[in-house]
Amino acid sequence: MQITLPHVLVSQLSDLIAMKMGLYYPQKRWGDLERAIAAAAPELDMPDTETAARHLLSTSLTRRQIEILACRLTVGETYFFREQKCLNVLEQSILPELIRKCKESNRQLRIWSAGCCTGEEPYSIAILLDRLFEKHGEEWNAAILATDINPVFLDRAAEGLYREWAFRGTPGWIKERYFKRKKNGLFEIVPHIRKRVTFSRLNLVEDVYASQTNGTRAVDVIFCRNVLMYFSSPAVKRIGQGFYRSLVDYGWLIVSPVEMSRASFPQFRLHTVSGTGLYQKIDSHDVHGNGDYFSVGPPSDASYKITSASAPSPRLQGWETPLSLESMEPQILPVASSSFTQLTSVQEVAGQSANQERSNTLYREARRHADGGDLTRAVKQCEEAIAANKLNPAAYYLLATIHQELGQAKEAMRCLMNTLYLDPDLVLAHFALGSLCLTQGKSREAKRHFDNALSLLNGYSSNDILPDSGGLTAGDLAHFITSIRICDSIGNKE
Numbered sequence: 001m002q003i004t005l006p007h008v009l010v011s012q013l014s015d016l017i018a019m020k021m022g023l024y025y026p027q028k029r030w031g032d033l034e035r036a037i038a039a040a041a042p043e044l045d046m047p048d049t050e051t052a053a054r055h056l057l058s059t060s061l062t063r064r065q066i067e068i069l070a071c072r073l074t075v076g077e078t079y080f081f082r083e084q085k086c087l088n089v090l091e092q093s094i095l096p097e098l099i100r101k102c103k104e105s106n107r108q109l110r111i112w113s114a115g116c117c118t119g120e121e122p123y124s125i126a127i128l129l130d131r132l133f134e135k136h137g138e139e140w141n142a143a144i145l146a147t148d149i150n151p152v153f154l155d156r157a158a159e160g161l162y163r164e165w166a167f168r169g170t171p172g173w174i175k176e177r178y179f180k181r182k183k184n185g186l187f188e189i190v191p192h193i194r195k196r197v198t199f200s201r202l203n204l205v206e207d208v209y210a211s212q213t214n215g216t217r218a219v220d221v222i223f224c225r226n227v228l229m230y231f232s233s234p235a236v237k238r239i240g241q242g243f244y245r246s247l248v249d250y251g252w253l254i255v256s257p258v259e260m261s262r263a264s265f266p267q268f269r270l271h272t273v274s275g276t277g278l279y280q281k282i283d284s285h286d287v288h289g290n291g292d293y294f295s296v297g298p299p300s301d302a303s304y305k306i307t308s309a310s311a312p313s314p315r316l317q318g319w320e321t322p323l324s325l326e327s328m329e330p331q332i333l334p335v336a337s338s339s340f341t342q343l344t345s346v347q348e349v350a351g352q353s354a355n356q357e358r359s360n361t362l363y364r365e366a367r368r369h370a371d372g373g374d375l376t377r378a379v380k381q382c383e384e385a386i387a388a389n390k391l392n393p394a395a396y397y398l399l400a401t402i403h404q405e406l407g408q409a410k411e412a413m414r415c416l417m418n419t420l421y422l423d424p425d426l427v428l429a430h431f432a433l434g435s436l437c438l439t440q441g442k443s444r445e446a447k448r449h450f451d452n453a454l455s456l457l458n459g460y461s462s463n464d465i466l467p468d469s470g471g472l473t474a475g476d477l478a479h480f481i482t483s484i485r486i487c488d489s490i491g492n493k494e
Helices: 007-021 027-040 049-058 063-073 084-105 120-135 151-159 172-178 233-246 346-371 375-388 393-405 409-422 427-439 443-457 474-488
Strands: 109-114 142-148 179-181 187-189 197-201 219-223 247-254 268-273 276-281
Touching: 007 027, 007 049, 007 063, 027 049, 027 063, 063 151, 063 474, 084 109, 084 120, 084 219, 084 247, 084 276, 109 120, 120 142, 120 172, 120 197, 120 219, 142 151, 151 197, 172 179, 219 233, 233 247, 346 375, 346 393, 375 393, 393 409, 393 427, 409 427, 427 443, 427 474, 443 474
Parallel strands: 109 142, 109 219, 142 197, 219 247
Antiparallel strands: 179 187, 247 276, 268 276
16 A cells, blocks of 8 residues: 555654554555554544544544554454464463362462454363363363453454354364354354453553453463564563563463564573473572473472462452352451550650561562462461551552452451551552452442542542552543443442
8 A cells, every 4th residue: 555644654653553552563564554544533533544643643542542543453363273283282281280280279270361352262262271171070260361452352252253264273073062053154152161251451562460450460371372473572572571470480471483582581481392382481589490390380389379269350350259248347457546646765666667667578578479479478478567567558458459369358358448447548449349349249339439439539640650559540440440330330220
């Protein structure tokens, strides 16, 4: 396609798309970029291509604008059980060992399909796991999060309807067993597989991960295949760093063969198994890479030390929270308002200061272990941080998020109530309380907590980073809460 826009304008637009979405458009693809902007112009309420381009360059891109561009710029070509050789290695060597490790640690296996397109990849993973759990006589104990920047792709994925072309190269028995043939020539994924996958919008370039808020923390396996090939090199490096933070120690990153690069993923160790390359996260405590990495995990005393598990709510983060909050009374700690004014000596002041510093140190250690997936150690250090300073709201909040990830809803609620007693303005605590109530069907309570969160968010600028959020902005959380309320229709419930 011949370029009709000024070259300098297209060049600037290419740089903007790379910065905000990671997508790389070199000069030889400027025609594709101009065509995409032309198609997006009506949706952007712009009269023509050049006006749309200049408008995009003149303001900060909004979430809506990025989603419109994503619908025009991202590629939706995929199919079930793509790159079968890689899936065979996972089925035969990687996943059985991970399932065993998770069972020993009494926790869920967590898998993230990043750039899931129209759902063929995460559903293929769900089918593969369904076969493995059935083969070994195990109950399903896994959570699959699937994310994409393109809302149209996500809607199609959640619908679970596919044409014959999506099964090219797929064994016929898979289609017969896991899909229902419809009269209009479509095939519908069976319900018990559909419910295994949670779909969510996520921009790999701008959004925060690892994060409990979007379910990308302490993941065992990340699939990001045939996605990064369209990204700029700096974006790929940043995404690789984010994936590293999201994975537990010894977790796996799966990219396509054409996307493998030592420069892009220097934090990982590359394994070649049956001609298939897979990246594994080096243990954060083993900086020299001396561990036995292809064993899928370290010795039994070095990782996977979680004693019980489930995880955050299915509506919000893709994990199950089975406990009920009925008849639960929050246990507020007796904190005297005159705790500091009653100190009567220099020694007491010094002791209080030392306790606060020790509490803060323990809290930081707890966060490090939680981000690495060692929730048992994180819980212990949170409790020690609270013992050192009962006025530390950050420690209570972190402990609440860990209890929520472990499926311990009652304990999470109590810690959140303690958090808000000490820091009534902590937005994320109000949001977490609303999320817990929502999972229990308590719409009125959820609405109250979400309203509190939105009220506090009004005091922030849209781009302000929220405290203890890991980089989440006030604007993103407000949008997230509003979306939840619309989805669950809780705004109008009594």
